[in-house]
Amino acid sequence: MSKPLRVGVAGLGVVGASLARLLQRQSEALASRTGRAIVVTAVSARDRARDRGLDLNGVAFFDDPRALAGSESIDVFVELMGGADGPAYDSVKAALNSGKPVVTANKALIAKHGLELARLAEEKGLAFAFESSVAGGVPIIKTLREGLAGNSIRRIYGILNGTCNYILSKMETDGLSFEECLKEAQRLGYAEADPTFDVGGFDTAHKLAILASLAFGTAIDAEAIHVEGIETITQDDLAAADELGFRIKLLGVAERTARGVEQRVHPTMVAKSTAIAQVMGVLNAVTIDADAVGELTLVGPGAGGDATASAVAADIVDIARGVAIQPFGRPAHMLEEVERIPMQRHEGGYYVRLMVVDRPGAMAAIATRMGERKISLESIMQKGGARLARRRTDPPPAEGAPETVRVVLITHATSEQAIREALDLALADGVVTQKPQVIRIERE
Amino acid sequence: MSKPLRVGVAGLGVVGASLARLLQRQSEALASRTGRAIVVTAVSARDRARDRGLDLNGVAFFDDPRALAGSESIDVFVELMGGADGPAYDSVKAALNSGKPVVTANKALIAKHGLELARLAEEKGLAFAFESSVAGGVPIIKTLREGLAGNSIRRIYGILNGTCNYILSKMETDGLSFEECLKEAQRLGYAEADPTFDVGGFDTAHKLAILASLAFGTAIDAEAIHVEGIETITQDDLAAADELGFRIKLLGVAERTARGVEQRVHPTMVAKSTAIAQVMGVLNAVTIDADAVGELTLVGPGAGGDATASAVAADIVDIARGVAIQPFGRPAHMLEEVERIPMQRHEGGYYVRLMVVDRPGAMAAIATRMGERKISLESIMQKGGARLARRRTDPPPAEGAPETVRVVLITHATSEQAIREALDLALADGVVTQKPQVIRIERE
Numbered sequence: 001m002s003k004p005l006r007v008g009v010a011g012l013g014v015v016g017a018s019l020a021r022l023l024q025r026q027s028e029a030l031a032s033r034t035g036r037a038i039v040v041t042a043v044s045a046r047d048r049a050r051d052r053g054l055d056l057n058g059v060a061f062f063d064d065p066r067a068l069a070g071s072e073s074i075d076v077f078v079e080l081m082g083g084a085d086g087p088a089y090d091s092v093k094a095a096l097n098s099g100k101p102v103v104t105a106n107k108a109l110i111a112k113h114g115l116e117l118a119r120l121a122e123e124k125g126l127a128f129a130f131e132s133s134v135a136g137g138v139p140i141i142k143t144l145r146e147g148l149a150g151n152s153i154r155r156i157y158g159i160l161n162g163t164c165n166y167i168l169s170k171m172e173t174d175g176l177s178f179e180e181c182l183k184e185a186q187r188l189g190y191a192e193a194d195p196t197f198d199v200g201g202f203d204t205a206h207k208l209a210i211l212a213s214l215a216f217g218t219a220i221d222a223e224a225i226h227v228e229g230i231e232t233i234t235q236d237d238l239a240a241a242d243e244l245g246f247r248i249k250l251l252g253v254a255e256r257t258a259r260g261v262e263q264r265v266h267p268t269m270v271a272k273s274t275a276i277a278q279v280m281g282v283l284n285a286v287t288i289d290a291d292a293v294g295e296l297t298l299v300g301p302g303a304g305g306d307a308t309a310s311a312v313a314a315d316i317v318d319i320a321r322g323v324a325i326q327p328f329g330r331p332a333h334m335l336e337e338v339e340r341i342p343m344q345r346h347e348g349g350y351y352v353r354l355m356v357v358d359r360p361g362a363m364a365a366i367a368t369r370m371g372e373r374k375i376s377l378e379s380i381m382q383k384g385g386a387r388l389a390r391r392r393t394d395p396p397p398a399e400g401a402p403e404t405v406r407v408v409l410i411t412h413a414t415s416e417q418a419i420r421e422a423l424d425l426a427l428a429d430g431v432v433t434q435k436p437q438v439i440r441i442e443r444e
Numbered sequence: 445m446s447k448p449l450r451v452g453v454a455g456l457g458v459v460g461a462s463l464a465r466l467l468q469r470q471s472e473a474l475a476s477r478t479g480r481a482i483v484v485t486a487v488s489a490r491d492r493a494r495d496r497g498l499d500l501n502g503v504a505f506f507d508d509p510r511a512l513a514g515s516e517s518i519d520v521f522v523e524l525m526g527g528a529d530g531p532a533y534d535s536v537k538a539a540l541n542s543g544k545p546v547v548t549a550n551k552a553l554i555a556k557h558g559l560e561l562a563r564l565a566e567e568k569g570l571a572f573a574f575e576s577s578v579a580g581g582v583p584i585i586k587t588l589r590e591g592l593a594g595n596s597i598r599r600i601y602g603i604l605n606g607t608c609n610y611i612l613s614k615m616e617t618d619g620l621s622f623e624e625c626l627k628e629a630q631r632l633g634y635a636e637a638d639p640t641f642d643v644g645g646f647d648t649a650h651k652l653a654i655l656a657s658l659a660f661g662t663a664i665d666a667e668a669i670h671v672e673g674i675e676t677i678t679q680d681d682l683a684a685a686d687e688l689g690f691r692i693k694l695l696g697v698a699e700r701t702a703r704g705v706e707q708r709v710h711p712t713m714v715a716k717s718t719a720i721a722q723v724m725g726v727l728n729a730v731t732i733d734a735d736a737v738g739e740l741t742l743v744g745p746g747a748g749g750d751a752t753a754s755a756v757a758a759d760i761v762d763i764a765r766g767v768a769i770q771p772f773g774r775p776a777h778m779l780e781e782v783e784r785i786p787m788q789r790h791e792g793g794y795y796v797r798l799m800v801v802d803r804p805g806a807m808a809a810i811a812t813r814m815g816e817r818k819i820s821l822e823s824i825m826q827k828g829g830a831r832l833a834r835r836r837t838d839p840p841p842a843e844g845a846p847e848t849v850r851v852v853l854i855t856h857a858t859s860e861q862a863i864r865e866a867l868d869l870a871l872a873d874g875v876v877t878q879k880p881q882v883i884r885i886e887r888e
Contacts, residue, residue, distance in 0.1 A: 018736075022736055026594055026595075026596065032774045032775070033593050033774045034593075131591075137736070137738065139590075139591030142587075142591050143587075146586060146758060148583070148758065149474070149477050149478075149757065150467075150470055150474070150756075150757025150760075151470075151754055151757075152473065217473070275722060275743055278719060279719075291469075291750070292753055292754035292757070293755075294748075294750070294751055295744065295745070296581065296582060296583075296742070296743070296744035296745075297742070297743040298741070298742050298743075299719055299740070299742075299743070300737060300739065300740035301737065301738045301740075306738070307736065307738055309736055310736035311737075313736070314590060317590065317593040331476070331479075334476050
């Protein structure tokens, strides 16, 4: 048996406390798996006195995580504080500079400073691991970096935010509005008081940036990601999706094309028969399209103290076993800068929900605008006339305003630019009365 | 850049040829991922002259895989011949004895000699890797051994044989019999001329034995596995499953209980809403229940040259990167021998399809036998009387034989022994006219 691996944990929130408990609970199994004891010997946290249900007897306490990171009393530094900059960044850097491998769950840190920190870790010959930063307990980073190391990956996409998936699932099963489901998510602790980071798609974007880098061997480029949230999704969209054989999911999608790498986060129509469409509630799921393996899907808990601690523990075990693969699966300096593909050039099918003026020739005018941009329609759904289509809860049209009907169009593959231009023109023509809802379709 | 890793491949069938092509196609990416070139420098195969669409110029050819295994011209030995004994076993042993790490896709070899070979590899400090032996391209072994190394696993279950899943899926979607779907599977190359190994559940059992060992840290014990195949599944069973909210899948299930480890392979009723129930066609899927991560499911191709080569390549990449974790994730000599739990002691819900004599009191007699063994029923399904229930394709009852009705029972949790005894008694009572169909229910 080698000497114990002394772990220093910065941040004793939900994940930190779960990790400390896990390492204690599994101490015997971990020792037999790694050949050495794994022991938390030092921690830092904002509030020293708070009761976390942990026995911290004999564990050194540091007020400053930077001091913990540099301390001689630990062999591995585990950063669970969060935040792209500040103490998280400083202490991770300090740990690496003082020769300690680092494990972090901090997606914002990786999305912003991952390459710089990976370079530093490689220079020093140290592990820098962040399995828990994406999809919680789902070992997606190990899968990309090691399990699929013989593959050329074409596309990776997934449900990376449990809050959004909970809300969309709840909207579908209970027929409630976005706002009502968000409130329920907040009540259950799935959503923050300020939910923008989750429901706006930004959390998904951080994670996608990390996955894209691992999948394609490209430099992390979080700013290249086109981001849309789920706030505009309505029961009308869910009903139309259902009728057309789709479900709506907030997906992060990264795809390598001949022209570069496309990265986007937006509500997406996925066929009900796909593995990703089956994923309901707070779960996460990632599908990888690759040349050798074909399609591989991982489904599991994307958040929660224990699930995230499971991934942190796996990184610590790798370190205890002496595994030190480059953080991004190849030297950080070899990660390519690739051309960003602007969203305007995205190509795919589209779902469009329009309010169309209820008069002869209106649909023809829209179809003409579509035709001018070579957009061909796969299906058109219109139910009844204006009075029929208007729901009891809709306001009646204002005095003199035209009656309108709801129309749903599904297009064959076209470009984002073409669809946006055609819809802008239809609006300008006065045959469409409000900003259309546009949802991209992702095919298997 | 370190010196090249010279790979020797024994067996150039579908997987061997796919691997050789993969290593060539990905040579640049593999070099950047591992810091060294990975090159096939020697091969062995039964037929030297056969055209495999491979450029084997400059590659040494060995008639005897044992000679290849011992040769100084390679750094890693890849065994893709198959067979639990004979040349596969001999050559793997020879490679380890001559100081070479080994990669194999051979589940029969691992199920039979895995522990002995792992011990030898550990003594020599060599990697002995077999990711491709279970679930083809799905990185389930890495996930258990590394990704979930911080977890205590309660249960692992999955669809591990694509042939069976193809047949069951096809029976369900096309309404055809087992025999018809088997023929179609043979026509498509999914099933062998002698399909027993697949449809009888034996292939699944080999894979399950490996997974159980990795999941529970127990010695491989393939002979402890209770094995049933899918040959007895009928359209009646599928229709009843559908009505009751289930699908029928051939599952391998390994579960740690207070009394030991239960290992079983049999057709299983799974709720339609589960991830595993969604997996149709030749795909494989594995679900892991563990204390920290909760539930994790991996879905992907379980067979095929490219998908299997993807897993073999991942093992080779690990070796090229210098990763050498113990084959079973802890020292082989520490794998526990645990008590086998005989199938009679299995506890769970049951689906039972009976042919019951159509006379007053018959159902009461069955219910009494169930009650005597403390079996409580969740539901009873009987449709119409004898004439209604008999299908047009059923033979009419023989002269003087009683009319019967099909009855489907779902029990609450009970023991295998109780249900078997109750049904034997009902048969002896003469109220049940033929051997009942019994299918276990697996709950999430």
